[in-house]
Amino acid sequence: MQLSDVVDTGRAVAATSSRTAKVEALAACLRRAQSDGPEVIEVVAAHLSGVLPQRRIGVSWRGLQSLPEPAAESSLTVEEVDAAATTIAGITGSGSATARSAAVRNLFRRATADEQAWLRGLITGETRQGAGDGVMLQAIAKAADVPDAAVRRAVMLAGFAGPVARAALTGGSDALAALTLEVGRPLRPMLAGSAPDVAGALATLGGEVVVETKLDGIRLQAHVDNRTSPGSVRLFTRTLDEVTDRMPEITEGLAALDVETLVLDGEVIALAESGRPQPFQVTGARTASSADVARLRDEVPLTPYFFDVLHLDGEDLLDEPAQVRWERLARTVPPAWLVPRERTDDPGRAQQFFTDLVAAGHEGVVVKDPALPYAAGRRGPGWVKVKPRHTLDLVVLAVEWGSGRRKGWLSNIHLGARDAETGELVMLGKTFKGMTDEMLAWQTERFRELAVDPGDESGWVVHLRPEQVVEIAFDGVQRSTRYPGGMALRFARVLRYRDDKPVSEIDTVPTVRALAGW
Numbered sequence: 001m002q003l004s005d006v007v008d009t010g011r012a013v014a015a016t017s018s019r020t021a022k023v024e025a026l027a028a029c030l031r032r033a034q035s036d037g038p039e040v041i042e043v044v045a046a047h048l049s050g051v052l053p054q055r056r057i058g059v060s061w062r063g064l065q066s067l068p069e070p071a072a073e074s075s076l077t078v079e080e081v082d083a084a085a086t087t088i089a090g091i092t093g094s095g096s097a098t099a100r101s102a103a104v105r106n107l108f109r110r111a112t113a114d115e116q117a118w119l120r121g122l123i124t125g126e127t128r129q130g131a132g133d134g135v136m137l138q139a140i141a142k143a144a145d146v147p148d149a150a151v152r153r154a155v156m157l158a159g160f161a162g163p164v165a166r167a168a169l170t171g172g173s174d175a176l177a178a179l180t181l182e183v184g185r186p187l188r189p190m191l192a193g194s195a196p197d198v199a200g201a202l203a204t205l206g207g208e209v210v211v212e213t214k215l216d217g218i219r220l221q222a223h224v225d226n227r228t229s230p231g232s233v234r235l236f237t238r239t240l241d242e243v244t245d246r247m248p249e250i251t252e253g254l255a256a257l258d259v260e261t262l263v264l265d266g267e268v269i270a271l272a273e274s275g276r277p278q279p280f281q282v283t284g285a286r287t288a289s290s291a292d293v294a295r296l297r298d299e300v301p302l303t304p305y306f307f308d309v310l311h312l313d314g315e316d317l318l319d320e321p322a323q324v325r326w327e328r329l330a331r332t333v334p335p336a337w338l339v340p341r342e343r344t345d346d347p348g349r350a351q352q353f354f355t356d357l358v359a360a361g362h363e364g365v366v367v368k369d370p371a372l373p374y375a376a377g378r379r380g381p382g383w384v385k386v387k388p389r390h391t392l393d394l395v396v397l398a399v400e401w402g403s404g405r406r407k408g409w410l411s412n413i414h415l416g417a418r419d420a421e422t423g424e425l426v427m428l429g430k431t432f433k434g435m436t437d438e439m440l441a442w443q444t445e446r447f448r449e450l451a452v453d454p455g456d457e458s459g460w461v462v463h464l465r466p467e468q469v470v471e472i473a474f475d476g477v478q479r480s481t482r483y484p485g486g487m488a489l490r491f492a493r494v495l496r497y498r499d500d501k502p503v504s505e506i507d508t509v510p511t512v513r514a515l516a517g518w
Helices: 003-015 018-035 038-049 078-088 098-111 112-125 133-144 148-158 161-178 198-205 248-255 279-285 293-299 322-330 345-357 439-450 510-514
Strands: 193-194 208-213 216-223 230-238 261-270 302-312 340-343 364-369 378-388 390-401 411-417 425-432 462-463 469-474 476-479 486-488 491-496
Touching: 003 018, 003 078, 003 112, 018 038, 018 078, 018 112, 018 133, 018 161, 038 133, 038 161, 078 098, 098 112, 112 302, 133 148, 133 161, 148 161, 148 378, 161 293, 198 208, 198 345, 198 364, 198 378, 208 345, 216 248, 216 486, 230 248, 248 261, 248 293, 248 302, 261 279, 279 476, 302 322, 340 345, 345 364, 390 425, 390 439, 390 510, 411 439, 411 469, 411 510, 425 486, 439 491, 476 510
Parallel strands: 193 378
Antiparallel strands: 208 340, 208 364, 216 230, 216 261, 261 302, 364 378, 390 411, 390 462, 390 469, 411 425, 469 491, 476 486
């Protein structure tokens, strides 16, 4: 299949705000891919979802800054792009940077200007076409004429859209039903809803619940398979990226367990010598790369904590009640690896558990219903997270034009605090979260009035006169070299716009640093 077909489909999807039109365009492209075989269906579905089947191939946006002149005519096929990505991902050892750069240039030399832009977005994970997960899964169902529910269930267990598209278009509903939990292949993790406080979480679930420690670490899905290769362990993040070679102390510990097959859900975190959690960015930096991992292991050791078991010795446990899974977990891993939790129906006792955990440096709690199954890939009704909420009044420095469903609206806002000494405004990050359609419509009109260089949607970033104050909720502060203040807000989201507050009264940089404990 020609790459240009996929690129043209992506352009058509990005050009419309109609969900129906997006689904039809994607489904039509998937049907055309059928004539080239199952492998091509899988690759095309992945590319249209904005991801490479290989996930990461060792090429950053910096490695794509200097590219050859684009080809005058289109000749690349999807199969050739996939083969090139596999080759690039496999380049390691001495001289790998030079070899990888040459392979990238060879690929891009054959791509037209539009294809180069597409490939750049695909490799960096910045494809902006509005073909989100929900749209793609609908398109797969339409292309294969199978129920939406069957596709959604399959992707939760298969992890990615590519294998699901392949199964649906080659084997229909029966092939989708055959996709089950497979040891060694990541499935999508269950997610938690949220509540503003512990009492609200208990009221949402009702009855006796388990209040569990929410660690500020990296979500970790661990697969152990001793059937053919003793000590075989694979580790995956929340986004299903494999990180096995970055955490040798975790793989060694798991390899020593007396199991045949095992799939665990949990977190990995860096702890200080006192046992207090290190800041999130310490754990993040430790797990970000496999380079010099032996030294990092000594300097920043990782500790695993597990809160669920999804498979054990040939038995899938997803549909078992949580309490049953927890009992099996406690008999499988060392006690020190278990996430601290407390079972109660008393809001006061639950609140005290939350208060003690936050004081000890943890992120909060997850309140869980012990009777419910594991809802892979969904925000199941049985998990509700509670975190202490911080708020700041900041000023909007700039705004970005939205894409996909937000196309035509000014969406992602740039946030600034005031330097207490100079009075200058210092950027602390961006957010597009927490915005209702009504808010998007209002801010689009408002920010057009404040625009210094309004431009058009192709300009993406619109700089503003710094006059609009916004109240932001966030979960924490982390160090960052990306922004001038040397820090960034974690999980920032808009609460409301403050027309009642002048910019002279916004929060200051020292205030933000104090919240971080710096």
